[in-house]
Structure formats: C-alpha cells, structure tokens
Amino acid sequence: MQAIKRILFLFSSVILILIVKEFLSLYFFFKSVTPFLGYLFIVLSILSVIYFAVIPIYEILKMSIHNSPVKDRSKIDELREKRIEAFKNNPFLLRSEYDVASIKNTDEDYNSVIEILSEECNTIKKRHINNLFYRTSISQNGFIDGMMILGSSVMLTKDIFKLYNGRVNNIALWSIAKKIYLSMLIGGSEGVEYASNEIFTKLASDTLKKLPFIDRIITSLTDGLTNAVLLTRVAIITENYCKMLYVESDKDLIPKPTYIISTAKNLTTDAINTIKGNLLKLAKNKTEDVLSTVVDPLILVWGRTSSFVKRKTEEKKKGFGYSLFNKIKR
Numbered sequence: 001m002q003a004i005k006r007i008l009f010l011f012s013s014v015i016l017i018l019i020v021k022e023f024l025s026l027y028f029f030f031k032s033v034t035p036f037l038g039y040l041f042i043v044l045s046i047l048s049v050i051y052f053a054v055i056p057i058y059e060i061l062k063m064s065i066h067n068s069p070v071k072d073r074s075k076i077d078e079l080r081e082k083r084i085e086a087f088k089n090n091p092f093l094l095r096s097e098y099d100v101a102s103i104k105n106t107d108e109d110y111n112s113v114i115e116i117l118s119e120e121c122n123t124i125k126k127r128h129i130n131n132l133f134y135r136t137s138i139s140q141n142g143f144i145d146g147m148m149i150l151g152s153s154v155m156l157t158k159d160i161f162k163l164y165n166g167r168v169n170n171i172a173l174w175s176i177a178k179k180i181y182l183s184m185l186i187g188g189s190e191g192v193e194y195a196s197n198e199i200f201t202k203l204a205s206d207t208l209k210k211l212p213f214i215d216r217i218i219t220s221l222t223d224g225l226t227n228a229v230l231l232t233r234v235a236i237i238t239e240n241y242c243k244m245l246y247v248e249s250d251k252d253l254i255p256k257p258t259y260i261i262s263t264a265k266n267l268t269t270d271a272i273n274t275i276k277g278n279l280l281k282l283a284k285n286k287t288e289d290v291l292s293t294v295v296d297p298l299i300l301v302w303g304r305t306s307s308f309v310k311r312k313t314e315e316k317k318k319g320f321g322y323s324l325f326n327k328i329k330r
Contacts, residue, residue, distance in 0.1 A: 022143035045147070052151030056158045060173075066166035069244040069253070076245050081105045083245075086165045087113050092120055114243050121163055125235045126267045128156040129228045133268055137224025149227055153234045160235065164242035175250065176241060221275065225268065232264040 023045070031038030066086070070079050087093060088100040098116065103109045132152045136145045157176075161167040168176065233255065240253045247253060255263075 020143075022141055022146075026141065026143060048147055048151070052147070053154050056151075056154045060154075060158050060161060060167050063161055064166040065169050066161065066164055066242060068168045068172040068241055069247045071247060071249070073246060077105065079245055080107075080110050083165075084110060084113070090117075090165050092117065092163055110245075117163060118239075118243065121160060121235075121239055122267075124159045124163065125156065125232070128152050128159070129231050129235070129264070129267050130271050132231050133224045133228040133271055135224075136227045137220045145223070145227065149231065152231055156231065156235055157238050160238045160242060164239075168241050172241060176238060217279075225264075225272075228268055229260060229264045232267065233260050236260060236263060 027038055027041055030041045067079050067082050070076060084103050084105055087103060090100065093100050093113070093116070096116070098113075103113060129152075132148060135148050139145055139148065167173060236255045236259070237253055240255070244253065
C-alpha cells in the first residue's frame, strides 16, 4: 500500500509539473507581447481560482450536514428518517409542488423522492459535463484544462449537495476529495480508451477523413471527452454519498468503470451527434477551405455562427490569426 501511495504521489507530481509548465508557457507568451498582458494573465488566473474553486468550496462548507451512508444495517431506518425530514424542506421538491408533507419513513417513499431528485441531478450533470467537454476540447492547453476541471468538479459537487439538501460531514467530505483525486488518476486509462473509441467510431467515415485538420479535431475531442468521463466519475461518487443509505465499505461508493463510461456516453450523446452532424454539413457544403482558414476549427465544428467563421477567416488572410496560432504552437 505504501508503494502504491508513493507511485501515485510521483505520478501526481509529474502532472503538477506539466500543468505549471503550461502555465509558465502561457505567461511568457503573453509577456513577450507586452509585460502588462503577462501580469494580467496571472491576475486573471488567480481570480479564476478564487471564483470557480475557493468561493464554491466556502459555500459547500457553509451548507448544512447531509448524513452519509451508514455501515450498520440497524441504523438505516434512523438515517432514512433524518433524510426524509430534510426532504420536506427541499427547495427543488417544493418548487416542483411535490407533496412533501405526505412523505413517510418507508423505502417506497424514500426511493420515490430519490428518483425525482436523480432526474434533476442528471440534468445538472449533463450541463456541467457537456460544458467541460466543449471547453476543454477547444482550449488545447494543459493549464487551462486543469483550471476548468478543477472549477467544474467543485461547482458540480456544490450543485449536487445543494440539490440533496446539504453536504456530508467534514470527514466524509475529505474522503470524497481523496477518492475523487485517486479515481481521476486510476480511471484515466479507461476514460482515454473509451473517448478514443467513441470519437473514432463516430468520425471514421471516408467523407470526414477528407476534411482538413481532422486529425487535430479528433485529438482535441478525445481530450475533451476524456475530461468529461473523469467529471462523470466525480458526479457519481458525490451523488452516491447523498442518496445511498447503506454501504458495506467505502468501495461501494465508487462506481465501476463500465457504469461511468455508460453514464458519460448517455450524457454526451447529443453533443457528439451534434459534432458529427456539423462535420458532415461542412463536408457536404464543401467548406473545407473555410475550415482550414480558421484559427481553431473546433469552434466551427461546435456550431458557431457563419459571421464568426468569416471574421476568423479574414483575420488569417490579414496574417493576424495565422501568426498568433503558430506562435502559440511553437
């Protein structure tokens, strides 16, 4: 066990070094343009961490305690009663005009409430996970991706706690943080494999292979989908703490890779189909020349307006977009 911890520590240290390297690369790039931009980048990075991570974490800590699953079967009834009493004041259930006053301390009533909350939770997960998929597939920078993953994880966790009437206690909260961190490291290989297979399967047609930059598009989409899978793991673990009543061990709270992948697939199906549809439209409309002239073809693929594409095309023809893109890549 000690050896595994050392390996994980070494692995996480390498990842941290790479993220710092990406941060410094961006900083020196902006500073090379003008020192003011370099300092502005640092300030904006700090403000982003405060807004998307520090403030949400503080808001989580301020929430009322939502009791964690028990490991003693004799305490299930007591835990269920506490949760049902809390559900009677649940803002979402009240807005939904659910008859909270009639909820009784039974498995049937409890499961009925959980089913309703789970449906809303799926809506929350879909919004956060697809946003991360979209943003990290476009950013193509390790530091920016790391910032987005951190912010999305914290914001999603906060929204799930809020939906289920509060957070877990500090011990369980720390346990969630560690499990999420370790799960993201351990589960990365499954996420990459799924993302690669899914993207290649959807975009492997001969028509799409003729599009310029298709290799770059596929690589970027694979990165974004991998991050979406990892965020799905975060969401499921957090929700399990909120809705499960009994676990034999903490391992029961961690979903199997197959379940994570199937959930991520369901949540991102619409987005992936939209991507494929947009690419097919580009191919059929013979807009390869337009695709090859924009700074980031993924912006066009995700369905931005024709005026945006036209502006980017004009910028490249003037030399601005092209030189900026190549300077970042170098």
